[in-house]
Amino acid sequence: MRVAIVNIGTTVSGDLAAPFVKGDTIITEDDRIVTVGSAAAREVEACDVVIDADGTTAIPGLIDSHVHVTFGDFTPRQNTVGYLESYLHGGVTTAISASEVHVPGRPRDADGVKALAVAAHKCFAHYRPGGMKVHAGSVILEPTLNGNDLGEIAKQGVWLAKAGFGAFKTAFEYAPLVAAARAHGMITTCHTGGSSIPGSGAITGDHLLAMRPHVSFHVNGGPTAMPDRDFERIIVEGDMALQVCTAGNLRTTLLCARLSQQHNALDRLIVATDTPTGSGVMPLGMLYTISHLASLGGIAPEFAIAAATGSNARVYRLDTGVLAAGKAADIVLIDAPDGGTQDDALAAIQNGDIAAVGAVISGGEIRFVGRSRNTPATTRNVRVASNRIMRDFSSAR
Ligand SMILES: [Zn+2]
Numbered sequence: 001m002r003v004a005i006v007n008i009g010t011t012v013s014g015d016l017a018a019p020f021v022k023g024d025t026i027i028t029e030d031d032r033i034v035t036v037g038s039a040a041a042r043e044v045e046a047c048d049v050v051i052d053a054d055g056t057t058a059i060p061g062l063i064d065s066h067v068h069v070t071f072g073d074f075t076p077r078q079n080t081v082g083y084l085e086s087y088l089h090g091g092v093t094t095a096i097s098a099s100e101v102h103v104p105g106r107p108r109d110a111d112g113v114k115a116l117a118v119a120a121h122k123c124f125a126h127y128r129p130g131g132m133k134v135h136a137g138s139v140i141l142e143p144t145l146n147g148n149d150l151g152e153i154a155k156q157g158v159w160l161a162k163a164g165f166g167a168f169k170t171a172f173e174y175a176p177l178v179a180a181a182r183a184h185g186m187i188t189t190c191h192t193g194g195s196s197i198p199g200s201g202a203i204t205g206d207h208l209l210a211m212r213p214h215v216s217f218h219v220n221g222g223p224t225a226m227p228d229r230d231f232e233r234i235i236v237e238g239d240m241a242l243q244v245c246t247a248g249n250l251r252t253t254l255l256c257a258r259l260s261q262q263h264n265a266l267d268r269l270i271v272a273t274d275t276p277t278g279s280g281v282m283p284l285g286m287l288y289t290i291s292h293l294a295s296l297g298g299i300a301p302e303f304a305i306a307a308a309t310g311s312n313a314r315v316y317r318l319d320t321g322v323l324a325a326g327k328a329a330d331i332v333l334i335d336a337p338d339g340g341t342q343d344d345a346l347a348a349i350q351n352g353d354i355a356a357v358g359a360v361i362s363g364g365e366i367r368f369v370g371r372s373r374n375t376p377a378t379t380r381n382v383r384v385a386s387n388r389i390m391r392d393f394s395s396a397r
Helices: 041-045 083-088 110-125 147-155 171-183 205-211 229-237 250-262 285-295 301-307 310-315 345-350
Strands: 002-006 010-012 025-029 032-037 049-052 057-060 062-067 092-097 133-135 138-140 160-163 187-190 241-245 269-272 331-335 356-362 365-369 383-387
Touching: 002 041, 002 356, 010 301, 010 345, 025 041, 049 365, 057 062, 057 345, 062 083, 062 241, 062 269, 062 285, 062 310, 083 092, 092 356, 110 138, 110 147, 147 171, 160 171, 171 187, 171 205, 187 205, 205 229, 229 250, 241 250, 241 285, 250 269, 250 285, 269 285, 269 301, 269 310, 285 301, 285 345, 301 310, 301 345, 331 345
Parallel strands: 002 049, 010 057, 062 092, 092 133, 138 160, 160 187, 241 269
Antiparallel strands: 002 025, 025 032, 049 383, 057 331, 331 356, 356 365
16 A cells, blocks of 8 residues: 655654654555655655645654553553553554563463563564554563573564563572573663562662663653662663653653753653553553653653654664654654644644644554544644545544
């Protein structure tokens, strides 16, 4: 399927180094972006579907790099079905598992831990809830595992490893397993801050610097923050990504935003929700944190969007998160919410409002055009201008 999006007002690339793209048109073919900028009229006419963006803002599909998936589109923590599809209506086209720790009765023996990660990885490889791409199967590092176990599941495709929920006496004991997971090509992640479940201890700056994971999960606290003095230390002494989460401490999110700019480390700041958890299902969590960073954290809206898209993609080595030819066709149209005080999406975000989502394309498929079921309505009228496919992509306004 070829899709053209025309009359785009602003194109935010998702790339910190070049946050805007000139032009008003994006063309996709199957699951890839073909053109971002401008296109000849005949190229647009040759598309199966043309979406009139009506001056709204195009951004890459949001990547939530901390979602507590289990199996299917179901969260046992909040007994809710269909939440991932709901997040797609908040502009999230990619979710990355924070480990399948919420699976009821999760095993702790080596065979069980490995089987859980492999099964989750393989279940979501071909299952897109609501059209969302889910990267699942994050192995929970436990004392029962050794380096060979990690090599075995890496061969099965598992590429995410999580420190923080294992039955270790101190968090320093994770270090050899984190190093082994890295050696097998995995992206390593680590719980940060006060304990989130009974029995686990606090993980702070000393632990993170000893462990050196790729990502400090919810660096702002999940939900309880580590000491303020540790933020500057891990930024200056470490090189890990700094993941700020909606379901955490807002004051330390803003502290981290300030320090990462001060130390020229904005490229390490990434956005996620850390949901569903005790804080609930939050379909608009990514949009809230983008808005908090821009309206309170002194980060330009286009940079806050990059932290939620291209920076997440770079840290997790994903082929999405940036609007550029050849990248995955994951595109969201956003706008100032209807009835607000601002004229466009970026001004609304800067104002602290939630951007309204007017269309979502993921994996090159149009998921809806018109009205998100979760955000306010857009100010402008995003619509299907022409359509040669026997399907109705419009959602009721
Ligand atoms: Zn979490």
